[in-house]
Amino acid sequence: xxxxxxxxxxxxxLPRSVTVYEVGPRDGLxxxxxxxxxxxxxEFVRRLAAAGLGTIExxxxxxxxxxxxxxDAEEVLGLLGDEGRGARRPxxxxxxxxxxxxxxxxxxxxxxxxxxxxxxxxxxxxxxxEESVEMFRPVVERSRAxxxxxxxxxxxxxxxxxxxxxxxxxxxxxxxxxxDLGCDELSLGDTIGVGTTGHxxxxxxxxxxxxxxxxxxxxxxxxxxGQALANTVAALRDGVTVVDAxxxxxxxxxxxxxxxxxxxxxxxxxxxxxxxxxxxxDLDALVATxxxxxxxxxxxxxxxxxxxxxxx
Ligand code: HMG
Ligand code: MG
Numbered sequence: 001x002x003x004x005x006x007x008x009x010x011x012x013x014l015p016r017s018v019t020v021y022e023v024g025p026r027d028g029l030x031x032x033x034x035x036x037x038x039x040x041x042x043e044f045v046r047r048l049a050a051a052g053l054g055t056i057e058x059x060x061x062x063x064x065x066x067x068x069x070x071x072d073a074e075e076v077l078g079l080l081g082d083e084g085r086g087a088r089r090p091x092x093x094x095x096x097x098x099x100x101x102x103x104x105x106x107x108x109x110x111x112x113x114x115x116x117x118x119x120x121x122x123x124x125x126x127x128x129x130e131e132s133v134e135m136f137r138p139v140v141e142r143s144r145a146x147x148x149x150x151x152x153x154x155x156x157x158x159x160x161x162x163x164x165x166x167x168x169x170x171x172x173x174x175x176x177x178x179x180d181l182g183c184d185e186l187s188l189g190d191t192i193g194v195g196t197t198g199h200x201x202x203x204x205x206x207x208x209x210x211x212x213x214x215x216x217x218x219x220x221x222x223x224x225x226g227q228a229l230a231n232t233v234a235a236l237r238d239g240v241t242v243v244d245a246x247x248x249x250x251x252x253x254x255x256x257x258x259x260x261x262x263x264x265x266x267x268x269x270x271x272x273x274x275x276x277x278x279x280x281x282d283l284d285a286l287v288a289t290x291x292x293x294x295x296x297x298x299x300x301x302x303x304x305x306x307x308x309x310x311x312x
Pocket of ligand 1: 027030060061062063064066067093097099101113124125126147153154155156188189190191208220222252253254255259
């Protein structure tokens with residue numbers, strides 16, 4: 001039996017189509033206690049692509065001692081071959097050592113990842129905010145010279161578990177500095193899932209005022225407080241059309257303990273397709289993929305839509 005789909009009632013306040021930036025293989029798996037074998041990771045990426053996801057962040061070229069879950073980045077990309085290359089298969093790269101590894105693996109797109117707060121910059125990158133910008137500078141310069149597509153994440157845009165509230169002006173300042181390095185796209189990270197809709201609107205307006213319009217911005221909401229979908233819809237109403245999500249709702253950051261799963265791709269797809277917004281994805285295939293991955297991880301998917309449609 002085919003799974004049910006939402007009744008489609010177009011919402012004229014939303015864009016006609018949205019690009020889902022899938023982070024399951026990277027953000028989703030970096031925080032799992034189970035280390036998934038490289039062959040399963042490669043199969044995960046293949047299944048996500050077959051489900052219609054165009055952009056898939058495949059892995060991370062960070063120090064493997066910092067994130068052992070993704071220490072097999074080279075092996076995963078080797079198994080994927082051409083399916084893991086090109087401008088729509090980004091990988092996380094913090095520094096030139098990571099870029100050297102990524103270039104050797106033949107990647108076509110990279111993502112640097114800064115922090116709006118000093119505490120998280122120190123904990124996640126072992127650097128101050130200023131030092132991390134300087135660490136990223138040659139990464140972006142060399143990536144552009146190699147013709148790679150470059151994304152800049154900024155974490156803790158909506159609150160920080162150690163520092164508390166984060167001033168919008170400070171977030172905009174870090175975003176501006178990273179985009180000034182020459183990045184193609186910015187992704188606003190709500191690493192610990194505390195943001196709410198007015199905050200999203202205010203930050204997007206402030207970024208627009210600083211010359212970073214919504215056409216260059218993606219949103220990256222973790223769902224700790226159940227706000228990820230509401231915040232995503234708020235961002236779409238403000239002109240954003242790139243949304244980060246993780247199939248099955250996996251995700252989190254090992255260096256921010258209060259970070260839980262990302263917005264589940266299935267929950268996003270249900271909401272958008274119901275509102276007449278095209279995502280280009282096949283919900284049945286996504287749910288089947290999450291159920292398959294839940295078997296490897298030994299725990300049910302936290303996605304509400306996966307649980308409703310597949311019972312786990
Ligand atoms: P460090 O210890 O300061 O590094 O770590 P270093 O430059 O001093 O180098 C020390 C050693 O590490 C050297 O080796 C380097 O070669 C090696 P040694 O000489 O001692 O033998 N090394 C590397 N090896 C392999 N690949 C590399 C690499 N770099 C150095 N790339 C560093 C600094 C940035 C490397 C470290 O802090 C790190 O890897 N951090 C990554 C943490 C991480 O991955 N966090 C999760 C991703 S961010 C996230 O999830 C948030 C996001 O989803 C958005 C959101 O939700 O907000 C994106
Ligand atoms: Mg994240």
